Every structure is written in structure tokens, then in C-alpha cells.
Amino acid sequence: xxxxxxxxxxxxxxxxxxxxxxxxxxxxxxxxxxxxxxxxxxxxxxxxxxxxxxxxxxxxxxxxxxxxxxxxxxxxxxxxxxxxxxxxxxxxxxxxxxxxxxxxxxxxxxxxxxxxxxxxxxxxxxxxxxxxxxxxxxxxxxxxxxxxxxxxxxxxxxxxxxxxxxxxxxxxxxxxxxxxxxxxxxxxxxxxxxxxxxxxxxxxxxxxxxxxxxxxxxxxxxxxxxxxxxxxxxxxxxxxxxxxxxxxxxxxxxxxxxxxxxxxxxxxxxxxxxxxxxxxxxxxxxxxxxxxxxxxxxxxxxxxxxxxxxxxxxxxxxxxxxxxxxxxxxxxxxxxxxxxxxxxxxxxxxxxxxxxxxxxxxxxxxxxxxxxxxxxx
Numbered sequence: 001x002x003x004x005x006x007x008x009x010x011x012x013x014x015x016x017x018x019x020x021x022x023x024x025x026x027x028x029x030x031x032x033x034x035x036x037x038x039x040x041x042x043x044x045x046x047x048x049x050x051x052x053x054x055x056x057x058x059x060x061x062x063x064x065x066x067x068x069x070x071x072x073x074x075x076x077x078x079x080x081x082x083x084x085x086x087x088x089x090x091x092x093x094x095x096x097x098x099x100x101x102x103x104x105x106x107x108x109x110x111x112x113x114x115x116x117x118x119x120x121x122x123x124x125x126x127x128x129x130x131x132x133x134x135x136x137x138x139x140x141x142x143x144x145x146x147x148x149x150x151x152x153x154x155x156x157x158x159x160x161x162x163x164x165x166x167x168x169x170x171x172x173x174x175x176x177x178x179x180x181x182x183x184x185x186x187x188x189x190x191x192x193x194x195x196x197x198x199x200x201x202x203x204x205x206x207x208x209x210x211x212x213x214x215x216x217x218x219x220x221x222x223x224x225x226x227x228x229x230x231x232x233x234x235x236x237x238x239x240x241x242x243x244x245x246x247x248x249x250x251x252x253x254x255x256x257x258x259x260x261x262x263x264x265x266x267x268x269x270x271x272x273x274x275x276x277x278x279x280x281x282x283x284x285x286x287x288x289x290x291x292x293x294x295x296x297x298x299x300x301x302x303x304x305x306x307x308x309x310x311x312x313x314x315x316x317x318x319x320x321x322x323x324x325x326x327x328x329x330x331x332x333x334x335x336x337x338x339x340x341x342x343x344x345x346x347x348x349x350x351x352x353x354x355x356x357x358x359x360x361x362x363x364x365x366x367x368x369x370x371x372x373x374x375x376x377x
Contacts, residue, residue: 002029002331002340007079007173010035010071011055012062012095013349014084016128016153017161017189018112019051021082024166026054027331027340033078033356034347035060035071041350041377050328054343058357059350059377066375068094074360075100075107079176080169082110082185087117097184107182108172112165114156116188128156128189135160135193140200144214144221160192215266217241223272224249224263227302234285235302236292238276248296253279350377 007030011022026032034057041059061067072095075081081100083090090096097109111117114126121134132138132155142149165187172185203209208217215221224240240249246263249255260275261268280288285301292299303311309320309327321330324345331340353376357367370376 001338002027003335003338004170005029005338007031008077009033009169010074010078010081012071012081012083012085012090013037013052013057014112016051016084016157017165018082018084019049020158020162021110021112021165021169022055023051023053024163025169026343029338029340029343033058033074033360035062035074036349037062038067038350038374038377041353042348044348044351046324047346047348048326049346050326052346053323053328055347056344056352056356057347057349058353061375061377062093062095064373064375065094066370066373070357070362070370070375071095072099072103073362076103077360078104078107079173080108080110082112082165082169084112087111087113087122101182105182106176106180108169108176108185109182110165110169110172110185110187112161112187112189114161114189116191117186128153128161131156131160131189132193135190135197137193137197140211140213140216140219142213142219144212146214148213155196156189156193160194160196161187161189164192164195215269221266221269223260223269223276226273226276228277228280230283230285230288231281232284232286236280236285236288237300237302239298241298245296245298249298252292252295252297255279353377 004025007025009022009025009030009032011018011032011034013019013034013036022032022034032055034052034055036057036059038059038061060070062071091098100109101107113122114131115121115124129138129150135156137155138148138150140148141151165185168185168187172183176182200209204211210216213219218225220226224238224246227235227237229235238249240246243263250257250260255276260272288299289301293301308314314320318330320327321342322328323342331342334340354367357376358364362370367376
């Protein structure tokens with residue numbers, strides 16, 4: 001199994017970034033037990049919630065004192081727990097950091113929020129688009145003269161949220177090996193989105209990045225770093241930044257350096273983009289792939305989610321896999337010895353209640369009594 005084999009983690013089920021964190025940890029070999037709300041439990045079946053893959057699910061009534069006690073008993077055998085509620089919610093439920101760490105001082109307690117545990121906006125509702133806006137990450141994204149372009153919810157929820165939380169939990173688990181002590185990991189999506197922008201703050205600080213959207217090297221300003229439409233309506237991407245790659249682009253496409261002028265003459269980027277766009281509209285996407293793919297132009301076709309799994313490179317690497325009829329990205333990153341792998345399909349809520357509680361130390365009589373008391377589903 002993966003490098004986190006033997007690590008036990010409790011996930012208080014939520015949406016978006018929390019489940020993504022759980023998926024990353026599970027793919028790396030951790031045993032992640034989802035605590036789903038009892039009122040969401042349904043008959044076992046096929047679930048398309050790929051972010052929940054690889055875990056078992058227990059249905060617990062967190063508003064019941066007995067249900068809270070179930071979670072606290074599980075905490076006693078866990079290495080980590082993470083939750084994604086607004087600040088103060090788990091404290092009111094009785095499963096906050098103090099409650100849990102009183103049972104297990106070595107527990108790593110991960111917290112996933114949009115705005116963080118404190119600050120003027122800590123209690124406000126929000127979503128990815130709001131967090132990346134406040135972090136200064138959304139405003140630079142887009143073309144010149146147009147409004148900011150929404151980058152799906154990759155920057156706040158997943159990159160700045162779930163991935164940062166998974167990294168924080170892994171760091172805290174590593175530190176615990178030295179100190180023997182647990183700690184709280186406060187992962188805020190506004191913080192995560194901000195740190196993803198570090199390089200651009202550096203570029204701006206030395207005058208290499210303009211606040212005018214769509215005029216810079218990496219934001220569609222440059223004619224040699226952009227997406228272009230082809231004759232058939234498909235698109236390709238060009239990233240010929242370095243001089244040698246730019247020279248390769250000119251040589252393989254027949255673009256005239258004399259007409260274009262210097263690569264980094266920003267005053268001519270706009271007109272050069274029109275020239276390059278006109279060139280790429282002369283052939284289909286497949287024709288450009290035949291000429292440029294695999295060269296040092298820094299080229300790739302722009303593939304749809306349906307096309308990407310079939311590309312020969314992705315197939316050769318096993319970048320996508322099919323499980324239970326669902327095509328999905330394979331675990332990443334890869335390890336030379338401790339192979340990461342999907343541990344199982346996404347569960348329906350509560351579909352492993354008896355099995356999982358038994359594996360974590362509850363006997364059959366206790367499970368039956370808890371169900372009679374409606375502490376578990």
C-alpha cells in the first residue's frame with residue numbers, strides 16, 4: 001500500500017475541499033473513516049462521488065450525546081481527524097479540538113474553512129470564488145479588457161484548500177513522530193489561494209508583472225503563451241517561453257522573426273497574437289498535433305475531459321483509471337516502493353456502519369444498542 005499505510009484518520013464528512021483532502025490521504029494508503037450524517041444514510045449502491053473514493057462510511061447522529069460519544073471513542077484510536085464546518089460548530093457539537101484531544105493528546109486535528117478560524121469574516125458564508133477573490137488570485141486571471149475568468153473551483157477548494165489541508169496533516173503527523181504531541185491544523189482557503197500566488201507577488205515586486213489583466217507573460221498577454229483555435233474549432237496550447245523553444249516554434253511553423261520582431265517586445269504582442277492566431281486557423285487540431293506534438297515548441301492539444309483519458313501519453317502513464325465503470329484520475333504523486341492506489345469505490349452514506357465500527361473496537365451488542373438509541377443509522 002501507499003506511504004501512509006497504518007495511519008488512521010477520521011473524516012467528518014462535508015463538501016468539496018474536505019472530501020478532496022480525504023481522497024488524497026486515502027489514495028496514499030491511510031485508513032480514512034467517513035462520519036456521515038445519520039439522516040443522509042441510504043441503501044448501499046453505486047455512488048458517483050469520486051472525491052469519497054477509498055473510504056468506509058459510518059452514519060452517526062452528531063446531535064445525539066451517544067452519537068458524539070461514538071466519535072470520541074473512534075478518536076481514541078485515530079491518528080488524525082479533520083472537519084470542514086464554520087468555526088465553532090464542532091465545539092458546539094462536542095467534538096472540537098479540546099474535546100477530542102482530551103481523549104487523545106496525540107491527535108492531529110485538521111480544520112478546513114474558507115476564511116480561517118478567526119478574523120472579521122470568519123463566520124461569513126462563502127465559496128471558492130469568494131476566497132480566491134479576497135486572496136488576490138481571481139483578479140489577474142483573464143484576458144485584456146475582459147472580466148476575470150473563473151478557474152473552475154480548482155484554486156480555492158482544491159489547490160488552496162483540500163491539498164493544503166492534506167499537506168498540513170501530513171506535516172503534523174511527521175512532527176508528532178518527534179514530539180509525541182498532536183496539534184490543530186488551521187487550513188483556510190483564502191490563505192491557500194494566497195500562497196499559490198507567491199511567484200506572481202515576486203514578479204510584481206520587481207516590476208515584471210503588470211496589474212493590467214491579460215498583458216503579462218502567463219496571463220494570455222504574450223503571443224507565445226496562449227490557447228489558439230484551429231481550423232476545425234479545436235484548440236491547441238503554446239508555451240514557447242524560453243528563447244530556444246520560441247526559436248523552435250518559429251522554425252516549425254514558418255513564422256517570420258523579422259515580421260514579428262523581438263520575442264519580448266511587449267508593444268508588439270497584440271499584433272503578433274493576431275498573426276499567430278491566423279496561422280493556427282489554417283490547419284485542424286490533429287494536423288497541428290502531427291507537426292508539433294512531442295517537439296520542444298512546448299505544445300499540447302486542448303483536450304476535453306472525455307478525450308484526456310484516451311491520449312497515448314496518459315494511457316502509457318496510467319494517468320486515468322476505470323473503477324466500477326467510472327473513469328477517474330489515478331492517485332498522484334507516484335512512489336518507487338509504496339505504491340499509492342485507490343482503496344475502493346465511493347461509499348454511499350453509512351454503508352459500512354457495522355463493519356467499520358466493529359473494526360474500530362465496537363462489539364456487536366454495542367452497535368445494536370447504539371442503533372436502538374438512534375445514535376447511529
